[in-house]
Amino acid sequence: MSFERTQEKLKILADAAKYDVSCSSSGSNRANKNKGLGDSTGMGICHSYTEDGRCVSLLKILLTNYCIFDCAYCVTRKSNDIKRAAFKVQEVVDLTINFYRRNYIEGLFLSSGIFKSADYTMECLVAVAKKLRLEENFNGYIHLKSIPGASDELMREAGLYADRLSVNIEIPTEAGLKKLAPDKNRADFIKPMVKVKNEIIQYKAEKKLIKSTPKYAPAGQSTQMIIGASGENDFQIMQTSNYFYKSFNLKRVYYSGYVPISYDDRLPKIGSEVPMLRENRLYQTDWLMRFYGFDVSEILNAKHQNLDLDIDPKLSWALRNLHEFPVDVNTADKRMLARIPGLGMKSVYKIINARRFRRLNWDHLKKIGIALNRAQYFMICDSNQFERRDLSAEKIKGLILQNSTSKYTKTLSNQMSLFG
Known part of the structure; x- marks a missing residue:
């Protein structure tokens, strides 16, 4: 041929x-x-x-x-x-x-x-x-x-x-x-x-x-x-x-x-x-089921049949279950640490390893690379400060989205400045 x-x-x-x-x-x-x-x-x-x-x-x-x-x-x-x-x-x-x-x-x-x-x-x-x-x-x-x-x-x-x-x-x-x-x-x-x-x-x-x-x-x-x-x-x-x-x-x-x-x-x-975007949210949900210990019925059920498109499924679950928070990073088990929005499994293991040597505060968490922009609203540590301050789910969601938008705008501005 x-x-x-x-x-x-x-x-x-x-x-x-x-x-x-x-x-x-x-x-x-x-x-x-x-x-x-x-x-x-x-x-x-x-x-x-x-x-x-x-x-x-x-x-x-x-x-x-x-x-x-x-x-x-x-x-x-x-x-x-x-x-x-x-x-x-x-x-x-x-x-x-x-x-x-x-x-x-x-x-x-x-x-x-x-x-x-x-x-x-x-x-x-x-x-x-x-x-x-x-x-x-x-x-x-x-x-x-x-x-x-x-x-x-x-x-x-x-x-x-x-x-x-x-x-x-x-x-x-x-x-x-x-x-x-x-x-x-x-x-x-x-x-x-x-x-x-x-x-x-x-x-x-x-x-x-x-x-x-x-x-x-x-x-x-x-x-x-x-x-x-x-x-x-x-x-x-x-x-x-x-x-x-x-x-x-x-x-x-x-x-x-x-x-x-x-x-x-x-x-x-x-x-x-x-x-x-819907496809991406489904993949995120799949990841939570396979690696984060979530049951599908926790994320989606008869009352909540579709994923939120503006926020990821773990944050959505957390905002619907504020009674589970705040989580104390110095005492919580792996399962609950993994449910804190913004914490991936690598961060969870870092926390578990680091707290063997000291009680962790905000500075410690920052030094070991924990991204606190959303996690701060759902956890407490060895500090008198608690960022959530009894905020409602809608208020927390608004603050996180506002912070995400600000970071995106800043990054875009920095990239554009490179071209004079």
């Missing part, structure tokens, strides 16, 4: 893959062996940032944008009048190796429209990963999208060659899926997730007994939801996330603000604003 045709395919299928945001990943430690290509140890993928600040990338493409389904929200739906293309298995292998050798990428993220059948499509994806591992001795990162409805046998094989597997549930609720993709069945999304979960559990159990047990999806599995296409509120979205985290031990749930791409009475109009 000519270089021009390959380049055209790459342009079409890389562009079609841009709507999938669930390609950021970490957790794999597939080491280089037998003088092979690549090494995924300690790396994130697809322009993600590793813990030491490095930015790494991957080849992110679809195998094909042909699809047998007609989902209203999808750019590759069969009724959409777009240019179609499909890679052969060997073409994807060659592209990955050539891009890697030129130092363009450090791994592969491969998804696909569903053509012919779920099993046929999944078999092609697995064939790419298998060729890379066995024929090219490629030890870099591979993330495969699981095709809804694919057989258990194919899902098992996929996990033996890929570092991470993911199946997008696409729409947060079953009712929303039926509305926008009536040909799809939620059970088909669940099936491969169950298989991957069980295989990972089995792998970990066998690994304890037999050290040479082949790795199975060492970076786990993830999923993605489209936000803003089907009308769910934030409470419904995060309840769904909570269910998938607890039921399938997912590494990540990704939230993708819907980009209006087609005229359809069931969807937001073309030109509607992409809900980027």
Whole structure:
């Protein structure tokens, strides 16, 4: 095949893959062996940032944008009048190796429209990963999208060659899926997730007994939801996330603000604003659930079904629960320290370590790097001064927003002064 045709395919299928945001990943430690290509140890993928600040990338493409389904929200739906293309298995292998050798990428993220059948499509994806591992001795990162409805046998094989597997549930609720993709069945999304979960559990159990047990999806599995296409509120979205985290031990749930791409009475109009801020608030809520000990019902519930867009979810929770504050940083446990707005987990551990040697006051907190611009209203220390002074929730919110606006204006002014 000519270089021009390959380049055209790459342009079409890389562009079609841009709507999938669930390609950021970490957790794999597939080491280089037998003088092979690549090494995924300690790396994130697809322009993600590793813990030491490095930015790494991957080849992110679809195998094909042909699809047998007609989902209203999808750019590759069969009724959409777009240019179609499909890679052969060997073409994807060659592209990955050539891009890697030129130092363009450090791994592969491969998804696909569903053509012919779920099993046929999944078999092609697995064939790419298998060729890379066995024929090219490629030890870099591979993330495969699981095709809804694919057989258990194919899902098992996929996990033996890929570092991470993911199946997008696409729409947060079953009712929303039926509305926008009536040909799809939620059970088909669940099936491969169950298989991957069980295989990972089995792998970990066998690994304890037999050290040479082949790795199975060492970076786990993830999923993605489209936000803003089907009308769910934030409470419904995060309840769904909570269910998938607890039921399938997912590494990540990704939230993708819907980009209006087609005229359809069931969807937001073309030109509607992409809900980027809402997407950000959902990620912040997800973070609170996974790392800060919050239960989803504390942040969102029947009385509070949508996240505040003007303040972050932890501050919103604190303002609705002022009876929990002030927190004494010299005596509070880790759980309550983590609930103080403005304190990240690194700050929490700094406080816990520092108070072993002295009772902390405001100066101590500043010296160890605690940002007090919002935290000061929710905590007390070894000082007679308490910044909250029985202020109402609205007053505290106003002061914090005012302070944030002032800091932004000052920063912008300083930046502009550099240009004379």
